[in-house]
């Protein structure tokens with residue numbers, strides 16, 4: 001990783017592009033890619049998804065939106081790069097590192113002792129009856145649980161299992177406190193726990209295992 005301290009794991013893996021493994025020695029954490037407006041672009045996409053989730057367009061309006069979307073997709077077609085050089089997932093200055101597929105969260109504190117974050121499920125994360133879909137809660141736990149494991153061991157880890165206990169309803173459009181930490185570790189195994197709270201109310205709990213990747217491991 002460019003800019004990362006020299007460590008045993010900070011070595012180039014196999015040069016074959018598809019098989020360099022889940023950890024890339026040249027993976028660059030950056031705030032530059034995509035430019036200063038990239039975060040706002042992602043935010044506008046999220047807002048569009050919020051609207052789509054609740055919109056009931058006329059057939060004419062749906063056709064108009066399709067035309068506009070085709071034009072937008074064509075604009076992005078000329079800028080496509082691989083996952084390792086895309087801003088999405090590497091922009092540490094943006095919510096969820098600029099990754100459109102994740103519920104937007106901000107990390108308040110992160111290190112070997114765990115991760116404290118604030119996550120806000122958007123209207124498009126609706127499951128039913130006005131609250132978040134359980135799968136989106138699991139995604140938030142997966143990413144931030146993986147981050148707790150990665151920050152403890154200093155290299156990426158993969159989810160081996162992930163259990164979410166849903167204790168009460170998870171609201172949308174509400175800043176929620178999400179905490180993850182490695183409760184114990186045994187060799188490459190990191191047993192990660194987590195909690196999701198709306199104020200004092202426990203919404204969900206995480207019980208998971210993340211396996212530290214070996215250099216070059218896919």
Ligand SMILES: CCCCCCCCCCCCCCCC(=O)SCCNC(=O)CCNC(=O)[C@H](O)C(C)(C)COP(=O)(O)OP(=O)(O)OC[C@H]1O[C@@H](n2cnc3c(N)ncnc32)[C@H](O)[C@@H]1OP(=O)(O)O
Nearest residue numbers: 142143146147150151154155156157158159160161189211
């Ligand atoms: C500076 C750097 C920080 C930078 C800051 C980065 C921040 C950015 C954070 C992003 C965070 C994203 C986090 C997303 C993480 C995913 O979502 S990953 C995607 C979902 N997961 C997968 O696709 C994994 C699929 N499975 C696999 O690839 C492999 O099974 C695994 C999990 C890598 C393990 O395979 P392996 O490495 O060959 O290990 P293996 O020898 O089978 O098992 C090792 C040990 O674990 C045990 N084990 C394995 N699986 C299980 C299981 N399911 N249950 C119980 N035990 C198990 C084995 O029994 C064994 O135990 P011991 O014999 O050692 O006691």
